[in-house]
Amino acid sequence: MSSIEPPEGSRADCLLSIHQSRLAELFLQLPQPLKDLARSKRAFRDFQPETDLYSSRDPAASPWLFWETFSCLEDDTFLQLAGAGAVLYLSSIVLDHLVDGHLVESGATALLYKALYDRGVSTLQDNFPRTSEFWAHFERLNAEHLSGLAAEVEARTKPEVFTRENMIVMAQGKVCPGVMTIAAMAEASGQQDVLRPVEKSLKNLAVASQLIDDVQDWESDVEVGHLTYFLACLVPVDDWVAGERPSIEELQQRINDQWIDVDHWREAMYWHDRAIELMHDIFCPTWTDHVHDKRTLADKHREVAIARHLTRELRHFAPKQATHRSINLSAEPKKSSTRVPRMDxxxxxxxxxxxxxxxxxxxxxxxxxxxxxxxxxxxxxxxxxxxxxxxxxxxxxxxxxxxxxxxxxxxxxxxxxxxxxxxxxxxxxxxxxxxxxxxxxxxxxxxxxxxxxxxxxxxxxxxxxxxxxxxxxxxxxxxxxxxxxxxxxxxxxxxxxxxxxxxxxxxxxxxxxxxxxxxxxxxxxxxxxxxxxxxxxxxxxxxxxxxxxxxxxxxxxxxxxxxxxxxxxxxxxxxxxxxxxxxxxxxxxxxxxxxxxxxxxxxxxxxxxxxxxxxxxxxxxxxxxxxxxxxxxxxxxxxxxxxxxxxxxxxxxxxxxxxx
Missing domain, CATH: 1.50.10.20 (Glycosyltransferase)
Structure with missing residues (x-):
């Protein structure tokens, strides 16, 4: 099974089609201004989504990646919880871009966020009484999501607080709305014990993804003045605050000298490995394969970066007739510049x-x-x-x-x-x-x-x-x-x-x-x-x-x-x-x-x-x-x-x- 597309005609595929249809229908029911905003790419600044919001299928929010774990749920329950999780996750994307300043129409955007959020919460309330343990997880994850966004806002105004620890808080906070879907399905299926490892696995993948995004987008981040952890490793905080940021060429030279891109690719792979290890005792091959695929891609990028650096580092080596497999020990060893050694x-x-x-x-x-x-x-x-x-x-x-x-x-x-x-x-x-x-x-x-x-x-x-x-x-x-x-x-x-x-x-x-x-x-x-x-x-x-x-x-x-x-x-x-x-x-x-x-x-x-x-x-x-x-x-x-x-x-x- 693909990490995004289930086998055609399978139960998972049929449920996914119904899920997509319900999401599309939900957006059609929105008031016209919000419907237009959700569908319009023109409403975005410095951010161009590849698809309309309502057709987004971000794998991190997809319960289909955990199909083997939660396929025991009845079709209607699975679809209701998947739908609630999807609109909550989409509402978090809207809020994230609102906080980032990516969205031009902030008033309408706030209304779109509220409409999506309220719809998701309402569906969850239909499935879980207020006494359910699910709501404790919901409140906790909601608080972590807001803490991550708050840390991002603070880092934008106080770059000196942009540390590795804060980057982790931000990245893991962003995925918390997606974890809500897993919490709901774990509660509904009576598998509360899987929530902790799955949540940690999702959060670790989120950190890996953030590291990768920062490495791949660093030039555009510099151009728009968007500070990331990767740039914080390259640019002294005082320079960023004072607006005396190095040019892209100067930053590229720092990357060449310090191999920071390789460091970040390797750290991303480290978080991938942690995400995989956490699922060791849970049978969920679709999710594990998904993370493995991402790790493999990161490893290829790492190898390319290393090869690029090595090519540059080794330019000063003169071409040699022999390779390191050709050994010539019969030649005289080098003599001292000051005396001829007395060889024993x-x-x-x-x-x-x-x-x-x-x-x-x-x-x-x-x-x-x-x-x-x-x-x-x-x-x-x-x-x-x-x-x-x-x-x-x-x-x-x-x-x-x-x-x-x-x-x-x-x-x-x-x-x-x-x-x-x-x-x-x-x-x-x-x-x-x-x-x-x-x-x-x-x-x-x-x-x-x-x-x-x-x-x-x-x-x-x-x-x-x-x-x-x-x-x-x-x-x-x-x-x-x-x-x-x-x-x-x-x-x-x-x-x-x-x-x-x-x-x-x-x-x-x-x-x-x-x-x-x-x-x-x-x-x-x-x-x-x-x-x-x-x-x-x-x-x-x-x-x-x-x-x-x-x-x-x-x-x-x-x-x-x-x-x-x-x-x-x-x-x-x-x-x-x-x-x-x-x-x-x-x-x-x-x-x-x-x-x-x-x-x-x-x-x-x-x-x-x-x-x-x-x-x-x-x-x-x-x-x-x-x-x-x-x-x-x-x-x-x-x-x-x-x-x-x-x-x-x-x-x-x-x-x-x-x-x-």
């Missing part, structure tokens, strides 16, 4: 072999894929961000065309996977760790991360200053111990936020997070890890975070009474210790660890995989103290470990050659 043959071969193993494992779409968890499968976005970061921060002497092509492809992949942040994969919610790694990787390659990524990361900060992997807002179904600050995630986020510390909000977030460096430290001088069964992962992360914010490394040194105990659990753990010991000046330990890693490298350039990615059980907040309450997984492809170890050895080689 063993280190040189180890780095070459490992780099080839990582580059050849890259997928055609630019991703690297590894791990394979029973609950969510393999990771692409998170692993790509991590591997890309390790490759992007290799010493300059290892730069070549093959590496550059691989990083360019990985950056494109991450742009496509962005959804107000990044997650483990498409099946998992956005998380702070994946988002921080992606932000680090994009910045390391000179790419422009979406502007709202910083706000997304800040939203993960917990009350104790640390950063949680997930947030309740995005991940309500996650165990509670996954929604609190984690000692191994916090330093990664600090490092990712460091380049933005001129922003007072970011500076404050970093200052609060840095307190965790001392608070989380264990008695042996290391730091625990929630997600990793590794001794040195978090220590290495804190060292890198301190370097990124120019924190004196003396605060991390293992001083008297806290001597560094150079023990590691796996080759991956050894790589973190190697990088950590180099950065704090413990070259004796670095030499020992590097020799171990060189001895353990496999013939294919990789290293042994080990089950070190921990999945703590619900309720376990300190899994490092509860080894029996954890399940650990290995990187089955070995690309995660190999990229990490490769990075550490390459930096050690650069250090030994005197090129660091």
């Amino acid at each position: 043959a063993v280190l040189d071969e180890a780095v070459r072999s490992a780099l080839e193993a990582v580059l050849t494992s890259q997928s055609d779409d630019g991703s690297w894929v590894d791990f394979d968890l029973p609950t969510v499968g393999a990771s692409d976005a998170w692993v790509t961000a991590h591997v890309g970061l390790k490759l992007a921060t290799l010493p300059e002497l290892w730069s070549n065309d093959s590496l550059g092509d691989a990083l360019e492809a990985a950056a494109k992949f991450l742009y496509v996977k962005w959804h107000h942040g990044w997650g483990y994969n498409d099946s998992a919610p956005v998380d702070a760790d994946s988002t921080a790694h992606a932000l680090l990787m994009l910045n390391a390659t000179g790419s422009k991360p979406p502007t709202s990524t910083i706000d997304a990361l800040l939203s993960f900060q917990y009350s104790d200053g640390g950063f949680a992997t997930y947030t309740p807002f995005r991940s309500r179904s996650m165990p509670q111990n996954w929604l609190v600050s984690h000692p191994d995630v916090t330093p990664i986020v600090v490092r990712a936020l460091a380049p933005y510390s001129t922003d007072p909000r970011v500076a404050d977030a970093i200052n609060r997070a840095m307190r965790r460096m001392d608070t989380d430290r264990l008695s042996d001088g290391t730091w625990p890890s929630f997600w990793w069964k590794l001794r040195w992962y978090t220590a290495s992360a804190w060292v890198n975070a301190a370097i990124s914010i120019k924190e004196p490394l003396s605060s991390i040194h293992w001083h008297a009474g806290r001597e560094l105990n150079a023990e590691w659990t796996t080759d991956l753990d050894a790589a973190h210790l190697l990088e950590c010991s180099m950065n704090i000046g413990r070259i004796d330990i670095a030499e020992q660890v590097a020799q171990h890693l060189l001895r353990n490298q496999l013939e294919d350039g990789s290293w042994l995989r080990a089950p070190v990615l921990r999945q703590p059980k619900p309720g376990v907040h300190q899994p490092w103290n509860a080894p029996d309450d954890e399940i650990c997984y290995a990187d089955v492809s070995g690309v995660y470990s190999t990229a990490t170890i490769l990075s550490a050895i390459a930096k050690w080689m650069s250090y030994k050659s005197g090129d660091s």
